[in-house]
Amino acid sequence: MGVKGMLFVIVALVLVEVEVEVVAIDDIDSTQIALHGCQRNCGDVQIPYPFGIGKTENGTTCFLDKPFNLTCNSSSSSLTSGNVQVININISQGQADMLIFVSKYCYNSSYGNNAVSSQPSGLISSSSFTISSKDNKFISVGCDTYGYLNSFYNNNAGYSTGCLTRCYGNTKEIKDGDCSGIGCCEVDIPPKMRSVSTQAGTFFNFQDSLVFNNCSYSFVVKNGNYTFKKAHLENLPYEMLPVVFNWSVGNETCKKSLNRGTNACKGNSTCVDAESGHGYRCQCKQGFEGNPYHPHGCTDTDECKTGQHSCVSDHNCHNTNGSYICFCPKGQSGNGTKEDGCLKKNFLLRIVIGASAGFITILVGTCLLYLTYQKRKLIKLKEKFFEQNGGLILLQQGEESSHTKIFTADKLKKATNNYDENLIIGRGGYGTVFKGVLENKTIVAIKKSKFSKIF
Template sequence: MCLRLVLVQLLLLIVANAALTTTQLAQPGCVRKCGELESIPYPFGTEADCYLNENFFINCSNTDNNTPIPFLWHSNIRVTNISMEGRLQVQSYVSTNCYDDKGNNTNSTSSLDMGQSTISDTQNKFTVIGCDSLGIIGGTIGEKNYSAGCISSCDKLEDVTNGSCSGFGCCRIDIPKGLKGIAVVASSIYEHKKVFQFNPCSYAFVIEGSRFNFSSSNLSATITETVPTAVDWAITGQGKCEEARNNQSYACKENSDCYEPDDQSAGGYLCKCKDGYQRNPYISNDCRGLGLGFVMMLVVVSWIYFILRNRRLIKLKEKFFQQNGGFLLQTQLSKRNGTCDTARIFGAEELKKATNNFDEKRIIGKGGYGTVYKGFLIDSNLVAIKKSKIVDQSQIEQFINEVTVLSQINHRNVVKLLGCCLETEVPLLVYEYVTNGTLFEHIHNNDNAPTIPWETRLRIAAENAGVLSYLHSAAATPIIHRDVKSSNILLDDNFTTKVSDFGASKLVPMDVTQLSTMVQGTLGYLDPEYLHTSQQGSSKR
């Protein structure tokens, strides 16, 4: 639960930091949204002291069903999106001209007056729909009057191509730069008499080009009352940037720059946070450096990653520990609590660190059952760590018994088993480190062989025979090594014998004479009677 709570808190911190760097904020204490308008960033606002001037007033009015709708000023112009890059999306009305089967005409004209704002010439298209239709748009550009239009016609529905406004059922023209105060009229040339059966109406409107795809169904269906239209806005009345900087009402605040966008036809200027800063350039001290926030997010994400990774590793270690008989070993060791010969259960990280992450340079031996690494424990003790190749899951109980019994063998001629690690996929065995290599290396290396006198060789043989006799006959539970050979006999600095590698050994209870498991690994010394009969010779004495 604690880990889950920490993760939730970290995720909330990331979300909060992300919101801090990306949200377009209103003035403190001001309404930030209205109905479906998700963000009302300053210089726009809905209340006194929440907007820069009257040009940026958003009238958030409730409808009959108490759903708030954002209108620009006190007009009927509905605002659906506000971009800090100097663009508004509003709903403008569609001009219609329709006829019924008796030739009666109903029509409506539309207009859109955005004050100092202009109709975006880069985002919108003037569009006319109908097979007997004429659309006209008028407005002003500076001090000049402007008017233009296009004709759309067709004789039959089959003349129309879906997706095309080339003049058959749909025509489209560009909007000039700087157009304000527009009026749109839709009309018919022949009162739709020739095409009434499939097209009784003409429509004309200004729409964002990307928001409309013409279809032949538009000729017979009723077009929506309003369409999305893009409008350019800017800070006006103070001149361009150079002049505005000297104005007392200059809108760009600390850590922000003034600019005049190339695709902007509204005139005036806009503000943006300097490179490396983000948020609202129109609010004092709101442009903030992204570096600290980014570092914070990076730290938080790293924390979450490491926590989740460590949690997975812990679960994996627990799985391997249980799979490798860890609980059984703990139970058996607890019965011997307080004795000096109790095997130690090592952690995976401790042995990983001891071998420098099982560096190949630390390898001191390889065999049929695994690889042996030289390791340095935290207490600076030198050990040999054997990493098995594979473990038979059906033999886990016997493996644990072997670890328990072998760790109790305190014979000067047996390599001491110090403990094991069960948190890895295959168990790791930890032995005392024997410094002088193997007998095989000494007797088969021409440089080393002459240095061992016969007396020493005889002592090594006698010590080896003595320890085998001890294992077979004197140990509390007899142990048959089953893989005695010169490469498994280690020597210390005094050439004292240390029998090692009990990977193929079997524990033999005193009352059991028959063994079903045959010799494994490379064949070395084995009692001849055991080799031929699979019976322990000492049991017949």
């Protein structure tokens, strides 16, 4: 099939045709990498479940689903799925870095200015893998160049994106490290792209740039893993470049898989629906680490040993299941956190405070005893003066005669308006005489003993 004015070749980014190299996962215990009896390494590369190689001698399947079935090439010590190489698998992020071929088309004199296109080849759908839109860029290199990035899924439904770069024979504006559209162009990756292919093409078979550029290159590359150089117009030195893929398990949401009892997330982990809309991912809960897909599940993180805590130091940290507690050692006060810290207790101050409190207690107790003693002494004095002033005789006469009446001190105060000096009618050696008015309006003379002032 021909398209006038355009020439391109298509190279598919086929997931099942990528070699896979899995970088060692330091935060996962060796017993949590692969299933029991399954191969854990291929060369220096670890193989964490849900990925696996075939079956055990007992017939146990070592991988979770078919997309995660790998092969170990003993001659090259490389781990492969088809012919696609993976250079990193991240269990916690649900990502895999894979080496993908660069799409390339070079000048062919037999085509002249005519355009020729080839059919896409090798497109095999793998819904468990999508290109990460956050971690990659699509780039095209050349001076008579355009590039396409295609995604097809769900019965050939899909979309494409891309960029173009033309120099018209002028190389003055082309600079190393600059991929803004002259000699090199780049675009962001749309989300949810799977079953992906790249296309590299030429507008006029390099007629204006043949002297310094006779090939077009298009590729997806992980951010930070490619820097454009002017020399790449003559020859791009890379056949493959790393690309980050997001992966997910199953083909249902968390809710459906949990309801059906098919969810792959194990102990101390949570289920998160995949951003691609296909399947889900498992994550260890906060305070736990390991492989959430492995039957052993996630294990407690010892934050005190790993330094993942907010305590003053590791010595002020006590690990608990899924968390930790900061504390201050004996003889110090505080909560042991970096924010508040620990303070040494001032024993001298505590002794002074304790002694002061004890002294105050003794002083208050002594005062209370003294006041109680004085009160009893006054009571006895009152009784003594009562007898000296004829109180007993009055009591006796009051009992024998109805004409004698004894008044209380409060009534006498009321009758004399609290012993108002204006009501004094006489003074003597033993007291002062006041004019008083009783409740029945009877006017009487009331003598107040001078000794009563001590009361």
